[in-house]
Amino acid sequence: MNPCSSDLPGTVGEAMPFLCDGALVTAQATLGGAALALVLAFAAGLAMLSPRRLVRVPARVYMEFFRGTSVIVQMFWIFFALPVLTGYRLAPLAAGILALGLNLGAYGAEVVRGGVLAVPRAQREAAIALNFSPYQRMRYVIMPQALAAMLPPLNNLLIELLKATSLVSAISVGDLIFESKALINSGSDRAVVMVLVMVIYLLYAGLITAVMRLLERRMARMLGREVRPLWPRRRRRSAGGELTVAAGGAR
């Protein structure tokens, strides 16, 4: 059955068509923000590792500035103040994506930098001994190993980003939160609407985590590490107190 159908019973049927529209916009804001954030995170993260001050300093300034101010203020600036200053007005969703990307990209830059620094120095030296160029060292030796260290914190950042997309409703973008407020204002049952919104966010978060876990597994396999199971088996305490795997001994 189509979950966006208005044929569903009661408040659910009344709300779902609107919430699905909102969910689509939330997905767009998340994906757009993530794409921009990733580009900025890699650019700034690698720039911060440059031996040249002229490259390092601007990246650092970008990171400190966008990490140190709140997304909502950045969003207001881009949406309301920028048009006044430049005469150029962005569509609300574009302004939201820009603010989210800039903000999360700043956090991501630190993750990228940390991931690269986590690769043992000996790996870089082995690559130098084989006469790889600086670019080749990064591309074929350091980055593939650094990515493995970056994935878990990037997963967290993507979830943060998903939640932060709710702020775009403040500049009148019709995301999940915007639609749910509209529904409540026009008399839908507040509790039912909020539960539906929560379930949709959780589904999205689960989706992000599942994709990141798959990537982590691929990385682990590439690096010859123990591969974690996708869904760790639940462990339960049996009556005797010893730990048993749920699928095994305990009923």
Next chain:
Amino acid sequence: MKADPKADPTAEPQYMIRFDKVGKRYGDHQVLRDLDFTVRPRERCTLIGPSGSGKTTILRLLMTLERVTSGTIEVDGELLSHMRRGDRLVPADEKHLRRVRRKVGMVFQQFNLFPNMNVLRNITEAPVRVLGRSREEAEQRAMELLEMVGLSGKADAHPGRLSGGQQQRVAIARALAMEPEILLLDEVTSALDPELVAGVQSLLRDIASEGNLTILCVTHEMNFARDISDRVLMFDHGQIVEEGPPEKIFSDPVEQRTRDFLQAVLQT
């Protein structure tokens, strides 16, 4: 920095490696001071000496993993750490480093294989990316090298699944795949379990006896040093205390410091 700007770069090199008044300092710690020594083409030299005497530093300087703080190093008649600009010497840039570095290969104590590549890829990646070989050509050569080091069956294995001895053999094959003229070996068996040492040593003996490489080897295994080297250099505090053919150094050392060192090593 004092260096001789009149040295003629076109002269036929008599030396594969030449250290000229090399100094290396880490902060306040002067590790090497006015170090002079040379290695002839195809000569096999072993550096011995107490821990902290600067042996690894010498190899790292040659591999361009460190820069000298004074003096100059030449490899095959070319300046390594510096390049000429007009009649001045300036620190070498990346392009210069890559050109001179082509002649030097190194095997590390801890193997340092790339965990994101299988064994074959570890050996072929640099020949393909750096030397511009075709993948087929590089793989064919890699298989020959794997055969030589006795690991033909492990081409597709992950480095982490190999024993230390096997990893070090792969690292040796990887260094040789770049066809260096100089091979640097830094305590390549010290990280191995005792039962794996002999295999790696006998492989290196074979490689050294082929005689087409200049080898600079740091080791604490005196029998191994005796087998593979034409000359042994005893280091202490970043300076050469004594040097000579292995028979001479090991059986009849002149310097007290050499005697003390050998006694300490042979006791363990």
